[in-house]
Amino acid sequence: MPVSEPADVTPESAAAPAGPVRTRETASDGHRRALAAHQEVAPPRRVDPAIAEAVERQTAAMRALSAQAFPETEAGSTAPGGRPAAAAAGLPGQNT
Template identity: 65%
Template sequence: MAMPVMLWLISARIVAAVNSAIGTDAIRTIRVLAVGSAPALHTMRLALATAAAPEAPVKTRETTSPGYKESLAVHQAVVPERRVDPGIAQAVERQTRAMRELSVRAFPEQQGEPDGTSVSIEKARGQHLREAEAVRAKAVRRARAERPGRETETAAKVTVPDPGALRSTA
């Protein structure tokens, strides 16, 4: 009983929200029905929707008539080949050449082999790993070189407290 009363109390807000969502003032009121009192028209529509059409076998190319198969074969035999406009093909080639030239200018270290083929992924990955290892090794050498100087600086700053002073508490 509380739900219909609550809906009745907030019906003005519900109507305003629905009307703003659909962009018209088509909704004026809300009628709250009791549980199980759906209109007969609604239940009839549900019954019609749930009643399935008589099931028929699904038609596929394998189950079609011989005439359809014959006309499909004739059609597939005479389908014209794809026509390419020569102007468009030339434009595509020009764009491809221009993109390759820009790529070579932007990434000169990634040029292909001397015979014009591109570098394989394995070779590029190996080169990248070698470069990364060289950077890591350089960083390790630098850290090792700086470590002795750092230890002498920090050793001067660290003072060891008297062990006897640590045994008593306040």
């Protein structure tokens, strides 16, 4: 049984809105009023203090480990001549 070739059909593109993209700066006054009204009655976010403290501890630990693993990214860690310490040391992947 012969197979017919598919017809040359150009797929239709999704309808995109014409004109500039709307941002907060270009939003209509009605949108701004509706958003302000919603924000007035929306319940405030509840944050568990224990979770917030755990996030802070984890962030501090990650920054400390990052500073140990990548000391050349710290401020003032340039070799003589203004080059990063890793580049001056001739480490792989660095421009020498």
